[in-house]
Amino acid sequence: MTLTELRYIVAVARERHFGRAAEACFVSQPTLSVAIKKLEEELDCKIFERGGSEVSVTPIGEEIVRQAQQVIEQAQGIKEIAKRGKDPLSGPLRLGVIYTIGPYLLPDLVKQAIEKTPQMPLVLQENFTAKLLDMLRTGELDAAIMAEPFPDTGLAVAPLYDEPFMIAVPRSHPLATRSAIPAEELKRETMLLLGTGHCFRDHVLEVCPEYARFSSDAEGIRKSFEGSSLETIKYMVSSGMGITVMPQLSVPAEEQPHLAFVPFADPVPTRRVVLAWRRSFTRYEAIAALRNAIYACPLPGVTRLTA
Known part of the structure; x- marks a missing residue:
């Protein structure tokens, strides 16, 4: 049993795919597959179930992978201890x-x-x-x-x-002149959101839970749109497609010609x-x-x- 073999099984458990695991380990798939088969024979148990396009980890394999990860970390720790001495x-x-x-x-x-x-x-x-x-x-x-x-x-x-949230609106929008805006008022606007997977999307939906339903007929809510990044959404707001909520550090230091950033009224949402x-x-x-x-x-x- 070698550290290299342990790294291989950790990679396969993470990727659930031999090809992607081989790429992540910078080896050919046959090299990785042979090494894992050798380890399974040495341990006399199956670590992975091979079937279809995805690989699954057996119950005993889950324990072996967890232990392998600990061994890899401990081996790296030995190197780090040596470095720290210098x-x-x-x-x-x-x-x-x-x-x-x-x-x-x-x-x-x-x-x-x-x-x-x-x-x-x-x-x-x-x-x-x-x-x-x-x-x-x-x-x-x-x-x-x-x-x-x-x-x-x-x-x-x-x-x-702790980072407060700001409301980004087109410079021509009526809300752009306000000194602060209650979260309740945002439900009447078209909200631009980050796509699924971004935790900030979930933060915004906590502030404006009405948008979680993407309703077109509840309390005047219009359809919401999604963007792939905060910068993309800023451009969408600038063009008048709607408004959005941004974290404080994403607010530009310079005044924007087509975009205004307005604080929330208390209580101000933060992350x-x-x-x-x-x-x-x-x-x-x-x-x-x-x-x-x-x-x-x-x-x-x-x-x-x-x-």
């Missing part, structure tokens, strides 16, 4: 960020990280919360910046900041942004350095938090 911050840190935070935090964060810990480059991955949680669990990421709530997966979590990492992750100094780099970013309009 420089606690040496080596890259693999950081995940959700799509609705990345474009607005990463430019400043990368700059701060280069200035403060040049020996610890950030290897960045933008994705949905569910995917980042999976990559944390399997050791593909060391840490992730996400918005609560998310499923309790036994991760260590440190709060970073809590946190840093999460596996409790078994041994580079404590790296996590602390990353938090310090985040706190050194401007973060206009948010409430900074400390654990």
